[in-house]
Amino acid sequence: MFCIQCEQTIRTPAGNGCSYTQGMCGKLASTSDLQDLLIYMLQGVSAYAVKAREFGIIDAEIDTFVPQAFFSTLTNVNFDDERLVEYTQQANAYRARLKTAYEAACQEAGQTPAVLPETATLVLGTSKVEMLEQASIAAPNRGDVHEDILGLRLLCLYGLKGAAAYMEHARVLDQTDAEVAGRFHEIMSFLGEDSTDADKLFATSMEIGQLNYRVMEMLNTGETTAFGHPEPTQVNTKPVKGKAILVSGHDMVDLELILKQTEGKGINVYTHGEMLPALAYPELKKYPHLVGNYGSAWQNQQKEFANFPGAVVMTSNCIIDPNVGSYSDRIFTRSIVGWPGVTHLTSEDFTPVIEKALALDGFTYDEIPHEITIGFAHNALMAAAPTVVENVKNGSIKHFFLIGGCDGDKNERSYFTDLARSVPEDTVILTLGCGKYKFNKLEFGDINGIPRLLDIGQCNDAYSAIQLAIALSEIFECDINELPLSLVLSWFEQKAIVVLLTLLSLGVKNIRTGPTPPAFLTENLAKILEDQFGLKNTSTVEDDLNAMIKVA
Ligand code: SF4
Ligand code: SF3
Numbered sequence: 312m313f314c315i316q317c318e319q320t321i322r323t324p325a326g327n328g329c330s331y332t333q334g335m336c337g338k339l340a341s342t343s344d345l346q347d348l349l350i351y352m353l354q355g356v357s358a359y360a361v362k363a364r365e366f367g368i369i370d371a372e373i374d375t376f377v378p379q380a381f382f383s384t385l386t387n388v389n390f391d392d393e394r395l396v397e398y399t400q401q402a403n404a405y406r407a408r409l410k411t412a413y414e415a416a417c418q419e420a421g422q423t424p425a426v427l428p429e430t431a432t433l434v435l436g437t438s439k440v441e442m443l444e445q446a447s448i449a450a451p452n453r454g455d456v457h458e459d460i461l462g463l464r465l466l467c468l469y470g471l472k473g474a475a476a477y478m479e480h481a482r483v484l485d486q487t488d489a490e491v492a493g494r495f496h497e498i499m500s501f502l503g504e505d506s507t508d509a510d511k512l513f514a515t516s517m518e519i520g521q522l523n524y525r526v527m528e529m530l531n532t533g534e535t536t537a538f539g540h541p542e543p544t545q546v547n548t549k550p551v552k553g554k555a556i557l558v559s560g561h562d563m564v565d566l567e568l569i570l571k572q573t574e575g576k577g578i579n580v581y582t583h584g585e586m587l588p589a590l591a592y593p594e595l596k597k598y599p600h601l602v603g604n605y606g607s608a609w610q611n612q613q614k615e616f617a618n619f620p621g622a623v624v625m626t627s628n629c630i631i632d633p634n635v636g637s638y639s640d641r642i643f644t645r646s647i648v649g650w651p652g653v654t655h656l657t658s659e660d661f662t663p664v665i666e667k668a669l670a671l672d673g674f675t676y677d678e679i680p681h682e683i684t685i686g687f688a689h690n691a692l693m694a695a696a697p698t699v700v701e702n703v704k705n706g707s708i709k710h711f712f713l714i715g716g717c718d719g720d721k722n723e724r725s726y727f728t729d730l731a732r733s734v735p736e737d738t739v740i741l742t743l744g745c746g747k748y749k750f751n752k753l754e755f756g757d758i759n760g761i762p763r764l765l766d767i768g769q770c771n772d773a774y775s776a777i778q779l780a781i782a783l784s785e786i787f788e789c790d791i792n793e794l795p796l797s798l799v800l801s802w803f804e805q806k807a808i809v810v811l812l813t814l815l816s817l818g819v820k821n822i823r824t825g826p827t828p829p830a831f832l833t834e835n836l837a838k839i840l841e842d843q844f845g846l847k848n849t850s851t852v853e854d855d856l857n858a859m860i861k862v863a
Contacts, residue, residue, distance in 0.1 A: 354503025484533025
Protein backbone atom coordinates (compact mmCIF):
# COMPACT_ATOMS: atom_id res chain seq x y z
CA MET A 312 0.00 0.00 0.00
CA PHE A 313 0.99 3.61 -0.48
CA CYS A 314 -1.33 6.37 0.65
CA ILE A 315 -0.30 9.91 1.51
CA GLN A 316 -3.54 11.75 0.97
CA CYS A 317 -4.40 13.06 4.42
CA GLU A 318 -2.86 15.13 7.16
CA GLN A 319 -2.37 12.22 9.55
CA THR A 320 -0.29 10.22 7.09
CA ILE A 321 2.78 8.52 8.54
CA ARG A 322 5.87 10.74 8.34
CA THR A 323 9.32 9.27 8.95
CA PRO A 324 12.85 10.42 8.10
CA ALA A 325 12.97 7.50 5.67
CA GLY A 326 9.95 8.78 3.75
CA ASN A 327 6.36 9.87 4.12
CA GLY A 328 3.13 7.99 3.52
CA CYS A 329 1.21 5.05 4.96
CA SER A 330 2.91 2.09 3.33
CA TYR A 331 2.91 -0.94 5.61
CA THR A 332 -0.06 -3.11 6.48
CA GLN A 333 -2.39 -0.42 7.72
CA GLY A 334 -2.74 3.36 7.50
CA MET A 335 -3.06 5.68 10.48
CA CYS A 336 -6.80 5.91 9.73
CA GLY A 337 -7.18 2.14 10.11
CA LYS A 338 -7.32 1.49 6.35
CA LEU A 339 -5.89 -1.95 5.62
CA ALA A 340 -3.36 -2.48 2.84
CA SER A 341 -5.93 -4.51 0.86
CA THR A 342 -8.46 -1.67 1.08
CA SER A 343 -5.88 0.89 0.01
CA ASP A 344 -4.75 -1.27 -2.92
CA LEU A 345 -8.32 -1.89 -4.05
CA GLN A 346 -8.98 1.85 -3.91
CA ASP A 347 -5.94 2.49 -6.13
CA LEU A 348 -7.19 -0.04 -8.66
CA LEU A 349 -10.67 1.47 -8.52
CA ILE A 350 -9.25 4.92 -9.30
CA TYR A 351 -7.22 3.46 -12.17
CA MET A 352 -10.31 1.85 -13.67
CA LEU A 353 -12.32 5.05 -13.18
CA GLN A 354 -9.61 6.91 -15.10
CA GLY A 355 -10.13 4.39 -17.90
CA VAL A 356 -13.88 4.99 -17.82
CA SER A 357 -13.21 8.72 -18.04
CA ALA A 358 -10.81 8.19 -20.98
CA TYR A 359 -13.66 6.58 -22.92
CA ALA A 360 -16.16 9.16 -21.67
CA VAL A 361 -13.95 11.90 -23.17
CA LYS A 362 -13.69 10.12 -26.53
CA ALA A 363 -17.43 9.30 -26.59
CA ARG A 364 -18.23 12.96 -25.98
CA GLU A 365 -16.45 13.83 -29.24
CA PHE A 366 -19.42 12.11 -30.91
CA GLY A 367 -21.97 13.71 -28.60
CA ILE A 368 -22.38 10.48 -26.62
CA ILE A 369 -23.09 11.39 -22.99
CA ASP A 370 -24.04 8.64 -20.57
CA ALA A 371 -25.58 10.37 -17.53
CA GLU A 372 -25.54 7.19 -15.45
CA ILE A 373 -21.79 6.88 -15.91
CA ASP A 374 -21.29 10.62 -15.32
CA THR A 375 -22.88 10.05 -11.91
CA PHE A 376 -21.01 6.86 -11.13
CA VAL A 377 -17.43 8.00 -11.66
CA PRO A 378 -17.31 10.84 -9.08
CA GLN A 379 -19.48 8.82 -6.71
CA ALA A 380 -17.13 5.83 -6.76
CA PHE A 381 -14.09 8.13 -6.60
CA PHE A 382 -15.61 9.65 -3.42
CA SER A 383 -15.44 6.20 -1.79
CA THR A 384 -11.62 6.50 -1.81
CA LEU A 385 -11.55 9.74 0.18
CA THR A 386 -10.13 9.56 3.72
CA ASN A 387 -12.50 8.01 6.28
CA VAL A 388 -15.23 7.09 3.81
CA ASN A 389 -15.19 3.43 2.82
CA PHE A 390 -13.22 0.65 4.50
CA ASP A 391 -15.26 -2.23 3.05
CA ASP A 392 -13.26 -4.29 0.54
CA GLU A 393 -16.34 -6.07 -0.83
CA ARG A 394 -18.00 -2.78 -1.75
CA LEU A 395 -14.78 -1.56 -3.38
CA VAL A 396 -14.58 -4.76 -5.44
CA GLU A 397 -18.18 -4.16 -6.56
CA TYR A 398 -17.45 -0.54 -7.56
CA THR A 399 -14.40 -1.64 -9.54
CA GLN A 400 -16.29 -4.38 -11.38
CA GLN A 401 -19.03 -1.86 -12.10
CA ALA A 402 -16.39 0.53 -13.47
CA ASN A 403 -15.19 -2.27 -15.73
CA ALA A 404 -18.72 -2.80 -17.06
CA TYR A 405 -19.24 0.92 -17.63
CA ARG A 406 -15.87 1.21 -19.38
CA ALA A 407 -16.91 -1.59 -21.75
CA ARG A 408 -20.25 0.13 -22.39
CA LEU A 409 -18.59 3.40 -23.36
CA LYS A 410 -15.97 1.60 -25.43
CA THR A 411 -18.69 -0.13 -27.44
CA ALA A 412 -20.56 3.14 -27.98
CA TYR A 413 -17.38 5.00 -28.94
CA GLU A 414 -16.13 2.34 -31.36
CA ALA A 415 -19.55 2.07 -33.01
CA ALA A 416 -19.54 5.85 -33.50
CA CYS A 417 -16.03 5.68 -34.97
CA GLN A 418 -17.07 2.95 -37.37
CA GLU A 419 -20.10 4.91 -38.48
CA ALA A 420 -17.94 7.97 -39.08
CA GLY A 421 -15.27 5.93 -40.88
CA GLN A 422 -12.65 6.75 -38.24
CA THR A 423 -10.07 4.57 -36.54
CA PRO A 424 -10.60 4.49 -32.75
CA ALA A 425 -7.89 6.35 -30.81
CA VAL A 426 -5.20 4.47 -28.90
CA LEU A 427 -5.99 5.05 -25.24
CA PRO A 428 -3.77 4.77 -22.16
CA GLU A 429 -3.50 1.61 -20.10
CA THR A 430 -6.22 2.72 -17.72
CA ALA A 431 -8.58 2.12 -20.64
CA THR A 432 -7.15 -1.24 -21.68
CA LEU A 433 -6.29 -3.09 -18.45
CA VAL A 434 -8.00 -6.49 -18.33
CA LEU A 435 -9.46 -6.46 -14.84
CA GLY A 436 -9.19 -9.57 -12.67
CA THR A 437 -12.52 -11.10 -11.74
CA SER A 438 -11.90 -11.89 -8.08
CA LYS A 439 -10.61 -9.83 -5.16
CA VAL A 440 -7.44 -11.97 -5.13
CA GLU A 441 -6.78 -11.33 -8.82
CA MET A 442 -7.53 -7.66 -8.41
CA LEU A 443 -5.11 -7.33 -5.50
CA GLU A 444 -2.42 -8.98 -7.65
CA GLN A 445 -2.93 -6.23 -10.24
CA ALA A 446 -3.04 -3.33 -7.79
CA SER A 447 0.64 -2.37 -7.90
CA ILE A 448 0.27 -1.00 -11.44
CA ALA A 449 -2.26 1.45 -10.03
CA ALA A 450 -0.25 2.65 -7.03
CA PRO A 451 -0.32 6.47 -6.85
CA ASN A 452 3.52 6.58 -6.65
CA ARG A 453 3.97 4.19 -9.60
CA GLY A 454 6.93 4.54 -11.91
CA ASP A 455 10.29 6.16 -11.45
CA VAL A 456 9.28 9.77 -11.30
CA HIS A 457 10.81 12.97 -9.92
CA GLU A 458 9.37 13.79 -6.50
CA ASP A 459 8.11 17.21 -7.62
CA ILE A 460 6.18 15.67 -10.51
CA LEU A 461 4.74 13.06 -8.17
CA GLY A 462 3.77 15.83 -5.73
CA LEU A 463 1.97 17.74 -8.49
CA ARG A 464 0.17 14.61 -9.69
CA LEU A 465 -0.99 13.90 -6.16
CA LEU A 466 -2.07 17.51 -5.61
CA CYS A 467 -4.28 17.11 -8.69
CA LEU A 468 -5.51 13.62 -7.80
CA TYR A 469 -6.45 14.51 -4.25
CA GLY A 470 -7.91 17.87 -5.26
CA LEU A 471 -10.08 16.21 -7.92
CA LYS A 472 -11.14 13.64 -5.32
CA GLY A 473 -12.44 16.47 -3.13
CA ALA A 474 -14.30 17.96 -6.10
CA ALA A 475 -15.79 14.53 -6.89
CA ALA A 476 -17.13 14.33 -3.33
CA TYR A 477 -18.84 17.70 -3.72
CA MET A 478 -20.21 16.64 -7.14
CA GLU A 479 -21.88 13.70 -5.43
CA HIS A 480 -23.26 15.93 -2.65
CA ALA A 481 -24.67 18.22 -5.36
CA ARG A 482 -26.09 15.29 -7.36
CA VAL A 483 -28.23 14.00 -4.50
CA LEU A 484 -29.80 17.48 -4.61
CA ASP A 485 -30.49 17.07 -8.35
CA GLN A 486 -27.68 19.40 -9.34
CA THR A 487 -25.78 17.94 -12.26
CA ASP A 488 -24.16 19.59 -15.24
CA ALA A 489 -22.96 17.77 -18.35
CA GLU A 490 -20.26 20.39 -18.90
CA VAL A 491 -18.87 19.93 -15.38
CA ALA A 492 -19.00 16.16 -15.83
CA GLY A 493 -17.16 16.49 -19.16
CA ARG A 494 -14.42 18.61 -17.65
CA PHE A 495 -14.17 16.21 -14.72
CA HIS A 496 -13.69 13.27 -17.12
CA GLU A 497 -11.00 15.16 -19.04
CA ILE A 498 -8.99 15.80 -15.89
CA MET A 499 -9.58 12.30 -14.52
CA SER A 500 -8.44 10.80 -17.83
CA PHE A 501 -5.40 13.10 -18.00
CA LEU A 502 -4.32 12.05 -14.50
CA GLY A 503 -4.37 8.44 -15.68
CA GLU A 504 -1.79 9.29 -18.33
CA ASP A 505 0.99 9.81 -15.77
CA SER A 506 2.04 13.14 -17.24
CA THR A 507 5.54 14.42 -16.46
CA ASP A 508 4.73 17.94 -17.68
CA ALA A 509 5.08 20.10 -14.55
CA ASP A 510 3.49 23.19 -16.14
CA LYS A 511 0.50 21.22 -17.37
CA LEU A 512 0.06 19.52 -14.00
CA PHE A 513 0.26 22.84 -12.18
CA ALA A 514 -2.25 24.40 -14.58
CA THR A 515 -4.49 21.38 -14.05
CA SER A 516 -4.45 21.91 -10.28
CA MET A 517 -5.77 25.44 -10.88
CA GLU A 518 -8.40 24.10 -13.28
CA ILE A 519 -9.52 21.68 -10.59
CA GLY A 520 -9.89 24.66 -8.26
CA GLN A 521 -12.03 26.45 -10.84
CA LEU A 522 -14.10 23.34 -11.53
CA ASN A 523 -14.72 23.00 -7.83
CA TYR A 524 -15.82 26.63 -7.55
CA ARG A 525 -18.62 25.79 -10.00
CA VAL A 526 -19.40 22.55 -8.14
CA MET A 527 -19.65 24.39 -4.79
CA GLU A 528 -21.99 26.86 -6.47
CA MET A 529 -24.16 23.96 -7.70
CA LEU A 530 -24.16 22.45 -4.23
CA ASN A 531 -25.13 25.78 -2.70
CA THR A 532 -27.99 26.09 -5.21
CA GLY A 533 -29.10 22.53 -4.48
CA GLU A 534 -29.12 23.01 -0.71
CA THR A 535 -30.85 26.39 -0.73
CA THR A 536 -33.43 25.27 -3.32
CA ALA A 537 -34.30 22.20 -1.30
CA PHE A 538 -34.12 23.61 2.20
CA GLY A 539 -34.24 27.43 1.90
CA HIS A 540 -31.48 29.84 2.89
CA PRO A 541 -29.85 29.25 6.27
CA GLU A 542 -30.84 31.84 8.85
CA PRO A 543 -29.15 32.73 12.14
CA THR A 544 -30.40 30.10 14.57
CA GLN A 545 -29.88 29.24 18.22
CA VAL A 546 -28.99 25.56 18.56
CA ASN A 547 -29.10 23.47 21.72
CA THR A 548 -26.01 21.32 22.17
CA LYS A 549 -27.26 19.29 25.13
CA PRO A 550 -29.35 16.09 25.19
CA VAL A 551 -33.11 16.12 25.50
CA LYS A 552 -34.99 13.27 27.23
CA GLY A 553 -36.28 10.64 24.80
CA LYS A 554 -35.37 8.09 22.12
CA ALA A 555 -32.65 9.33 19.81
CA ILE A 556 -31.06 9.21 16.35
CA LEU A 557 -27.77 10.95 15.58
CA VAL A 558 -27.05 11.95 11.97
CA SER A 559 -23.48 12.74 10.91
CA GLY A 560 -21.73 13.56 7.62
CA HIS A 561 -22.62 16.18 5.01
CA ASP A 562 -25.75 14.84 3.28
CA MET A 563 -28.80 16.82 4.34
CA VAL A 564 -31.11 14.90 1.98
CA ASP A 565 -30.69 11.88 4.24
CA LEU A 566 -31.37 14.02 7.29
CA GLU A 567 -34.63 15.23 5.76
CA LEU A 568 -35.68 11.64 4.95
CA ILE A 569 -34.96 10.63 8.55
CA LEU A 570 -36.93 13.61 9.90
CA LYS A 571 -39.93 12.75 7.73
CA GLN A 572 -39.83 9.08 8.60
CA THR A 573 -39.51 9.70 12.37
CA GLU A 574 -42.38 12.22 12.56
CA GLY A 575 -44.79 11.31 15.36
CA LYS A 576 -42.68 8.38 16.53
CA GLY A 577 -41.35 9.97 19.71
CA ILE A 578 -37.76 10.00 18.47
CA ASN A 579 -35.51 13.05 18.79
CA VAL A 580 -33.05 13.64 15.98
CA TYR A 581 -29.63 15.24 16.56
CA THR A 582 -26.93 16.43 14.21
CA HIS A 583 -23.26 15.55 14.61
CA GLY A 584 -20.06 16.82 12.98
CA GLU A 585 -20.61 18.43 9.58
CA MET A 586 -24.41 18.03 9.88
CA LEU A 587 -24.61 20.87 12.44
CA PRO A 588 -25.30 23.58 9.79
CA ALA A 589 -28.49 21.70 8.75
CA LEU A 590 -30.15 23.10 11.87
CA ALA A 591 -30.19 26.57 10.26
CA TYR A 592 -32.10 25.62 7.08
CA PRO A 593 -35.82 26.58 7.27
CA GLU A 594 -37.06 23.36 5.67
CA LEU A 595 -35.12 21.25 8.17
CA LYS A 596 -35.36 23.30 11.36
CA LYS A 597 -39.17 23.32 11.02
CA TYR A 598 -39.24 19.76 12.38
CA PRO A 599 -39.73 20.06 16.15
CA HIS A 600 -38.07 16.69 16.76
CA LEU A 601 -34.79 17.97 15.24
CA VAL A 602 -33.75 18.95 18.75
CA GLY A 603 -30.14 20.03 18.39
CA ASN A 604 -26.54 18.99 17.98
CA TYR A 605 -24.80 16.27 19.94
CA GLY A 606 -21.04 15.95 20.24
CA SER A 607 -18.40 17.58 18.12
CA ALA A 608 -16.15 16.66 15.18
CA TRP A 609 -15.38 13.27 13.61
CA GLN A 610 -12.26 12.37 15.61
CA ASN A 611 -14.27 12.26 18.83
CA GLN A 612 -16.89 9.86 17.49
CA GLN A 613 -15.60 6.74 19.17
CA LYS A 614 -16.30 8.34 22.54
CA GLU A 615 -19.37 10.34 21.55
CA PHE A 616 -21.17 7.58 19.62
CA ALA A 617 -20.36 5.11 22.40
CA ASN A 618 -22.10 7.46 24.87
CA PHE A 619 -25.04 8.22 22.59
CA PRO A 620 -27.96 6.01 23.69
CA GLY A 621 -29.54 5.69 20.24
CA ALA A 622 -28.95 4.87 16.57
CA VAL A 623 -26.29 6.65 14.49
CA VAL A 624 -26.30 7.29 10.73
CA MET A 625 -23.15 8.21 8.75
CA THR A 626 -24.27 9.95 5.57
CA SER A 627 -20.72 10.71 4.38
CA ASN A 628 -17.20 11.25 5.77
CA CYS A 629 -15.70 10.88 8.33
CA ILE A 630 -16.24 7.35 9.72
CA ILE A 631 -13.67 5.66 11.97
CA ASP A 632 -13.59 2.17 13.50
CA PRO A 633 -16.95 1.63 15.27
CA ASN A 634 -15.70 -1.53 16.97
CA VAL A 635 -13.45 0.52 19.26
CA GLY A 636 -16.44 2.15 20.95
CA SER A 637 -18.56 -1.02 20.66
CA TYR A 638 -21.44 0.63 18.82
CA SER A 639 -21.10 -1.22 15.51
CA ASP A 640 -24.53 -2.81 15.99
CA ARG A 641 -26.27 0.57 16.12
CA ILE A 642 -24.40 2.59 13.51
CA PHE A 643 -25.62 2.59 9.89
CA THR A 644 -23.89 3.76 6.72
CA ARG A 645 -25.41 5.38 3.64
CA SER A 646 -24.32 6.25 0.15
CA ILE A 647 -20.60 5.69 -0.46
CA VAL A 648 -19.75 5.19 3.23
CA GLY A 649 -18.80 1.68 4.34
CA TRP A 650 -17.31 -0.27 7.21
CA PRO A 651 -17.14 -4.07 7.11
CA GLY A 652 -19.87 -5.64 9.24
CA VAL A 653 -21.81 -2.38 9.65
CA THR A 654 -25.36 -2.31 8.23
CA HIS A 655 -25.37 -0.38 4.96
CA LEU A 656 -28.69 1.12 3.90
CA THR A 657 -29.13 0.89 0.15
CA SER A 658 -32.62 2.40 -0.03
CA GLU A 659 -34.22 5.56 1.32
CA ASP A 660 -36.12 3.50 3.86
CA PHE A 661 -34.68 4.19 7.31
CA THR A 662 -36.88 1.62 9.13
CA PRO A 663 -33.88 -0.33 10.51
CA VAL A 664 -32.52 2.89 12.05
CA ILE A 665 -35.90 3.79 13.54
CA GLU A 666 -36.43 0.30 14.95
CA LYS A 667 -32.95 0.37 16.49
CA ALA A 668 -33.57 3.79 18.06
CA LEU A 669 -36.91 2.62 19.50
CA ALA A 670 -35.27 -0.49 20.96
CA LEU A 671 -32.60 1.55 22.73
CA ASP A 672 -33.08 3.56 25.93
CA GLY A 673 -32.51 7.01 24.51
CA PHE A 674 -31.71 9.82 26.94
CA THR A 675 -33.44 9.27 30.27
CA TYR A 676 -33.14 12.87 31.43
CA ASP A 677 -32.91 16.44 30.08
CA GLU A 678 -29.63 18.27 30.41
CA ILE A 679 -29.58 22.02 30.97
CA PRO A 680 -29.57 23.50 27.44
CA HIS A 681 -26.46 25.22 26.10
CA GLU A 682 -27.07 27.20 22.94
CA ILE A 683 -24.76 28.29 20.16
CA THR A 684 -25.62 30.44 17.14
CA ILE A 685 -25.16 29.15 13.60
CA GLY A 686 -26.53 29.95 10.14
CA PHE A 687 -24.43 32.77 8.69
CA ALA A 688 -24.30 31.46 5.15
CA HIS A 689 -24.57 33.51 1.95
CA ASN A 690 -27.93 35.30 2.43
CA ALA A 691 -27.52 36.01 6.13
CA LEU A 692 -24.04 37.39 5.51
CA MET A 693 -25.28 39.58 2.66
CA ALA A 694 -28.13 40.88 4.82
CA ALA A 695 -25.59 41.77 7.50
CA ALA A 696 -23.13 43.27 4.99
CA PRO A 697 -24.30 46.94 5.22
CA THR A 698 -24.03 46.93 9.05
CA VAL A 699 -20.69 45.17 8.83
CA VAL A 700 -19.43 47.76 6.34
CA GLU A 701 -20.61 50.60 8.57
CA ASN A 702 -18.73 49.09 11.50
CA VAL A 703 -15.60 48.69 9.41
CA LYS A 704 -15.87 52.29 8.24
CA ASN A 705 -16.36 53.68 11.76
CA GLY A 706 -13.46 51.59 13.03
CA SER A 707 -15.48 49.26 15.30
CA ILE A 708 -14.40 46.21 13.27
CA LYS A 709 -10.70 46.24 12.44
CA HIS A 710 -10.17 42.84 10.91
CA PHE A 711 -11.80 39.57 9.84
CA PHE A 712 -10.34 36.11 10.30
CA LEU A 713 -11.61 33.07 8.46
CA ILE A 714 -10.59 30.20 10.72
CA GLY A 715 -12.05 27.09 9.14
CA GLY A 716 -11.53 23.68 7.63
CA CYS A 717 -11.24 20.20 9.03
CA ASP A 718 -10.77 19.00 12.57
CA GLY A 719 -8.47 16.21 13.75
CA ASP A 720 -6.96 14.97 16.95
CA LYS A 721 -3.33 16.07 16.79
CA ASN A 722 -2.26 18.21 19.74
CA GLU A 723 -0.90 20.87 17.37
CA ARG A 724 -4.50 21.60 16.39
CA SER A 725 -4.91 23.53 19.66
CA TYR A 726 -3.32 26.30 17.55
CA PHE A 727 -6.76 26.98 16.03
CA THR A 728 -8.47 27.26 19.43
CA ASP A 729 -5.67 29.47 20.71
CA LEU A 730 -5.86 31.66 17.63
CA ALA A 731 -9.63 32.09 17.96
CA ARG A 732 -9.19 32.98 21.62
CA SER A 733 -6.35 35.42 20.90
CA VAL A 734 -7.70 37.54 18.07
CA PRO A 735 -8.34 41.15 19.24
CA GLU A 736 -11.79 42.10 20.55
CA ASP A 737 -12.40 44.44 17.62
CA THR A 738 -12.21 41.61 15.07
CA VAL A 739 -14.72 39.12 13.70
CA ILE A 740 -14.15 35.38 13.15
CA LEU A 741 -15.81 33.60 10.24
CA THR A 742 -15.73 29.82 10.44
CA LEU A 743 -16.77 26.73 8.45
CA GLY A 744 -16.13 23.00 8.26
CA CYS A 745 -15.78 20.69 11.23
CA GLY A 746 -12.67 22.50 12.51
CA LYS A 747 -14.98 25.02 14.22
CA TYR A 748 -15.73 22.53 16.99
CA LYS A 749 -12.38 23.55 18.40
CA PHE A 750 -13.94 26.86 19.51
CA ASN A 751 -17.65 27.14 18.60
CA LYS A 752 -18.88 26.71 22.14
CA LEU A 753 -16.76 29.57 23.47
CA GLU A 754 -18.29 32.96 24.20
CA PHE A 755 -17.12 35.65 21.76
CA GLY A 756 -19.76 38.33 22.30
CA ASP A 757 -20.68 40.87 19.61
CA ILE A 758 -19.63 44.15 18.06
CA ASN A 759 -22.62 46.54 17.94
CA GLY A 760 -24.97 43.58 17.54
CA ILE A 761 -22.82 41.65 15.05
CA PRO A 762 -21.76 38.33 16.61
CA ARG A 763 -17.97 38.05 16.72
CA LEU A 764 -18.18 34.40 15.66
CA LEU A 765 -20.06 33.84 12.41
CA ASP A 766 -20.56 30.17 11.56
CA ILE A 767 -20.94 29.97 7.77
CA GLY A 768 -21.63 26.23 7.57
CA GLN A 769 -20.02 23.10 6.12
CA CYS A 770 -16.62 23.03 4.42
CA ASN A 771 -18.28 23.48 1.01
CA ASP A 772 -19.88 26.68 2.31
CA ALA A 773 -16.49 28.22 1.64
CA TYR A 774 -18.56 29.26 -1.37
CA SER A 775 -20.53 31.68 0.87
CA ALA A 776 -17.33 33.04 2.39
CA ILE A 777 -15.97 33.72 -1.10
CA GLN A 778 -19.21 35.51 -2.04
CA LEU A 779 -18.92 37.71 1.05
CA ALA A 780 -15.31 38.54 0.28
CA ILE A 781 -16.24 39.42 -3.33
CA ALA A 782 -19.15 41.61 -2.12
CA LEU A 783 -16.95 43.41 0.42
CA SER A 784 -14.22 43.99 -2.16
CA GLU A 785 -16.83 45.57 -4.47
CA ILE A 786 -18.18 47.80 -1.71
CA PHE A 787 -14.70 48.91 -0.64
CA GLU A 788 -13.59 49.08 -4.28
CA CYS A 789 -10.48 47.03 -3.67
CA ASP A 790 -8.96 43.69 -4.49
CA ILE A 791 -9.97 40.74 -2.26
CA ASN A 792 -6.36 40.60 -1.08
CA GLU A 793 -6.57 44.20 0.12
CA LEU A 794 -9.49 43.51 2.46
CA PRO A 795 -8.77 43.39 6.21
CA LEU A 796 -9.26 39.62 5.99
CA SER A 797 -6.89 36.76 6.87
CA LEU A 798 -7.55 33.11 6.07
CA VAL A 799 -6.26 30.36 8.31
CA LEU A 800 -7.31 26.90 7.18
CA SER A 801 -7.00 23.65 9.08
CA TRP A 802 -6.78 20.79 6.65
CA PHE A 803 -7.22 17.07 7.11
CA GLU A 804 -8.58 15.44 3.99
CA GLN A 805 -9.11 15.97 0.29
CA LYS A 806 -12.15 18.24 0.47
CA ALA A 807 -9.89 20.76 2.22
CA ILE A 808 -7.29 20.35 -0.54
CA VAL A 809 -9.81 21.24 -3.23
CA VAL A 810 -11.22 24.19 -1.27
CA LEU A 811 -7.64 25.48 -1.02
CA LEU A 812 -7.13 24.98 -4.79
CA THR A 813 -10.36 26.91 -5.39
CA LEU A 814 -9.18 29.84 -3.28
CA LEU A 815 -5.77 29.85 -5.00
CA SER A 816 -7.36 29.64 -8.45
CA LEU A 817 -9.45 32.69 -7.55
CA GLY A 818 -6.26 34.59 -6.73
CA VAL A 819 -6.68 34.62 -2.94
CA LYS A 820 -3.27 35.21 -1.40
CA ASN A 821 -1.48 34.86 1.94
CA ILE A 822 -3.56 31.92 3.21
CA ARG A 823 -2.12 30.05 6.16
CA THR A 824 -2.66 26.30 6.44
CA GLY A 825 -1.93 23.86 9.22
CA PRO A 826 -1.30 22.08 11.41
CA THR A 827 1.32 20.47 9.11
CA PRO A 828 1.93 20.86 5.37
CA PRO A 829 0.63 18.09 3.08
CA ALA A 830 3.28 15.34 3.05
CA PHE A 831 2.95 14.97 -0.73
CA LEU A 832 4.10 18.54 -1.34
CA THR A 833 7.87 18.71 -1.73
CA GLU A 834 9.94 21.63 -0.51
CA ASN A 835 10.19 22.91 -4.09
CA LEU A 836 6.41 22.81 -4.55
CA ALA A 837 5.78 24.48 -1.21
CA LYS A 838 8.23 27.20 -2.25
CA ILE A 839 6.43 27.73 -5.56
CA LEU A 840 3.10 28.02 -3.76
CA GLU A 841 4.61 30.47 -1.30
CA ASP A 842 6.22 32.59 -4.02
CA GLN A 843 3.15 32.62 -6.22
CA PHE A 844 0.35 32.82 -3.65
CA GLY A 845 2.01 33.72 -0.36
CA LEU A 846 0.75 30.36 0.96
CA LYS A 847 2.31 29.69 4.37
CA ASN A 848 2.23 27.13 7.11
CA THR A 849 0.84 28.15 10.44
CA SER A 850 3.58 29.11 12.87
CA THR A 851 2.93 30.36 16.42
CA VAL A 852 -0.29 32.16 17.23
CA GLU A 853 1.63 35.24 18.31
CA ASP A 854 3.81 35.46 15.20
CA ASP A 855 0.93 34.73 12.86
CA LEU A 856 -1.37 37.26 14.49
CA ASN A 857 1.28 39.98 14.34
CA ALA A 858 1.96 39.24 10.68
CA MET A 859 -1.71 39.01 9.70
CA ILE A 860 -2.71 42.25 11.32
CA LYS A 861 0.39 43.98 9.96
CA VAL A 862 -0.28 42.82 6.39
CA ALA A 863 -3.74 44.37 6.66
FE1 SF4 B 1 -2.72 7.11 5.74
FE2 SF4 B 1 -4.46 9.15 5.51
FE3 SF4 B 1 -4.20 7.35 3.56
FE4 SF4 B 1 -5.38 6.68 5.87
S1 SF4 B 1 -6.10 8.16 4.33
S2 SF4 B 1 -3.89 5.46 4.75
S3 SF4 B 1 -4.11 7.86 7.33
S4 SF4 B 1 -2.65 8.81 4.25
FE1 SF3 C 1 -14.52 17.39 8.59
FE2 SF3 C 1 -14.08 14.86 7.81
FE3 SF3 C 1 -12.87 17.67 6.62
FE4 SF3 C 1 -16.33 18.84 5.65
S1 SF3 C 1 -15.96 15.75 8.35
S2 SF3 C 1 -14.59 19.03 6.96
S3 SF3 C 1 -12.56 16.31 8.23
